[in-house]
Amino acid sequence: MNKEITIYDIAKDLGVSPTTVSRALNDHPAVNTKTKQRIFEAADQMGYRSNVFASNLRRKSTNNIGIIVPRLNSSFQSSVLAGMEKVANEAGFNLIISQSLESYEKEKANARSMFNSRVDGLLVSLAGNTEKTEHFQAFMDKGIPVLFFDRVASQTGCTGVIIDNRQAGYNATKHLIQQGCKHIVHVLGNLNINVYAERLKGYKYALMDHDIAFSQDNVIHSDLNEEAGEDIAKKIMAMKPMPDGLFVSNDACAASCIRSLKQAGIAIPGDIAVVGFNNDVISRLIEPNLTTTHYPGYEMGEVAMKNLINHLSDSTEGVLQNTNTITLRSELIIRDSSLKKKSEA
Amino acid sequence: MNKEITIYDIAKDLGVSPTTVSRALNDHPAVNTKTKQRIFEAADQMGYRSNVFASNLRRKSTNNIGIIVPRLNSSFQSSVLAGMEKVANEAGFNLIISQSLESYEKEKANARSMFNSRVDGLLVSLAGNTEKTEHFQAFMDKGIPVLFFDRVASQTGCTGVIIDNRQAGYNATKHLIQQGCKHIVHVLGNLNINVYAERLKGYKYALMDHDIAFSQDNVIHSDLNEEAGEDIAKKIMAMKPMPDGLFVSNDACAASCIRSLKQAGIAIPGDIAVVGFNNDVISRLIEPNLTTTHYPGYEMGEVAMKNLINHLSDSTEGVLQNTNTITLRSELIIRDSSLKKKSEA
DNA sequence: CTGAAAGCGCTAACAC
DNA sequence: GTGTTAGCGCTTTCAG
Secondary structure, rough: OOOOOOHHHHHHOOOOOOHHHHHHHOOOOOHHHHHHHHHHHHHHHHHOOOOHHHHHHOOOOOOEEEEOOOOOOOHHHHHHHHHHHHHHHHHHEHHHHHHHOHHHHHHHHHHHHHHHHOEEEEEEOOOOOOOOOOOHHHHHHOOOOOOEEEEOOOOOOEEEEOOOOOHHEEEEEEEHHHOOOOOOEEOOOOOHHHHHHHHHHHHHOOOOOOOHHHOOOOOOOOOOOOOOOOOHHHHHHHHHOOEEEEEEEHHHHHHHHHHHHHHHOOOOOOEEEEEEEEEHHHHHHHOOOOOEEEEEHHHHHHHHHHHHHHHHHOOOOOOHHOOOEEEOOOOOEEOOOOOOOOOOO | OOOOOHHHHHHHOOOOOOHHHHHOOOOOOOOHHHHHHHHHHHHHOOOOOOOOOHHHHHHHOEEEEEEEEOOOOOOHHHHEEEEEHHHHOOOOOOOEEEOOOOHHHHHHHHHHHHHHHHEEEEEEEEOOOOOOOHHHHHHHHOOOOOOEEOOOOOOOOOOOEEEEEHHHHHHHHHHHOOOOOOEEEEEEEOOHHHHHHHHHHHHHHHHOOOOOOOOHEEEEEEOOOHHHHOOOHHHHHHHOOOEEEEEEEOHHHHHHHHHHHHHHHOOOOOOOEEEEEOOOOHHHHOOOOOOEEEOOOOHHHHHHHHHHHHHHHOOOOOHHHHOEEEEEOEEEEEEEHHHOOOOOO
């Protein structure tokens, strides 16, 4: 393993001081263009690579941004990550990514590790059972920006990038009502997660605004995964007056639910109109095509990362901190799975 | 922003030397248990956090592993990442992740950046248009292990974790033949990518072994995404004797293709039997359910990461380098989309 | 425009 | 079992 070459080697070789080399390599303006040129060439030719640690150690800043997501293998989350990576990469930041697997304990451990790795900023989408956010306090105390996306913590003073889940839930429900549904079941995930809690509110409000009584019996809690779809279908078929509308907080689950219902001979949307959430690929392929809410994952990633990086590079620290919430546009996409009437909503 | 506290502070506070503190914190055996205890308590109470850079600078090793994938927002890749993250996290490594967006140039830039970040090891799934692998030479020269997964470079001496794509292609094709198909079209991606090249070989061999003539006209090159499915459907319907079998190298694309064909009134599998690849969620939801090859993404991630970490911790450097290829089991999952006969293959 | 010198916080010899 | 010392490679005053 041949030895790493340092700015000292270059300096010696060229008969200048290490300081000058350092400055040249960092494109400092106060260095003669010619000297710079020579230094760059030498560095290149000698196979020099900067030692990030020495530099970090001195500057007390990494170029690393930490990201904690509930799961990496989720189509929504991976879109978000893709958007984040693009922006970060272009701005010269590295991404350190970890997953909480929906566990508060793991999230805490990951946050700790990010903290020790001295990330310049942190982007978080909270785990399902996270209730407190003390594990991010250390970051705030040190002035390291923490920004939440999608699954946000409202208590903290941190910025969050979200969609208006309440409105989206409202719109989805209203659409079903307008299609003539009177008895609408809502399937959702952990209510601890703002996303589901808000959609539920939207669902309730929409019912209320259209004089339909809300009943806890029409709310089904679920893991919202593929397997859960079957259970949900069973539950629905077991309901005494079978519902005529179904609003599931996730496309994959809605799709698997539709499959089970169809297998049992129930017509979609004839017997039950179904609305999903996320606008996953699957919503366009299942039959009938699934009405859903377009959820801009990639853009959310871009916006969150841009915002974080702005915070970092903004010398007037804290000024932008006032931005509390950035809400992205989401949109109900109406397809066949919910169209009982020919007229669109 | 309050000052960071260091081992010196702890040392002073406790009247011991920084060395002892350092040793204690690293759980060095040659430190009195009592002293250790005291140091841990002090560290905890003073809010100490280790400075990774100083440590890295000294030790000349990070605990970072770099990962370069073609795209983050791919269901297969995100499964792989999830598997990798799990293993790495448990072993105390951080993941620095970037995407090449299928571009050789970006892959090169990302590799360079990983190199400068001094990752301890690198995991790569190659971009579509990557033909040379010189950009990883720097790693090899420095003895930094590079391990490829899924999309591997055969030329290098690096280990690769893959599935037997040729065999999988062979099995898929053979299955179609056994279902009575005589005219089978194969849809694939960039032939530059081993994965597609190998599957094509498998397809050819299967035809040959069953005395069906191979024709270039039956091979369709595609981006294999959702939109491409429609084009493919058009192309197929335009073929003079319409094919009776279709082997698409990706589920999402196969599914969208099935949808288009069905819309045009073509019966699946009656008129055309279809086989996909990947065992994506979608294969279980499309109608008819899609015959496909189970592609163990999560396991691939786990295996690749475990292997890399073994390389790293193995003091007998290079010994395990001899492992050239690790092949995971993949398996044809037969569903309705290809079942022309009642008897299974 | 350039350089000398100090130090970021940690660890690894080497001593005791 | 503990301490002394030196130095990892860089950046940053401060002084020319």
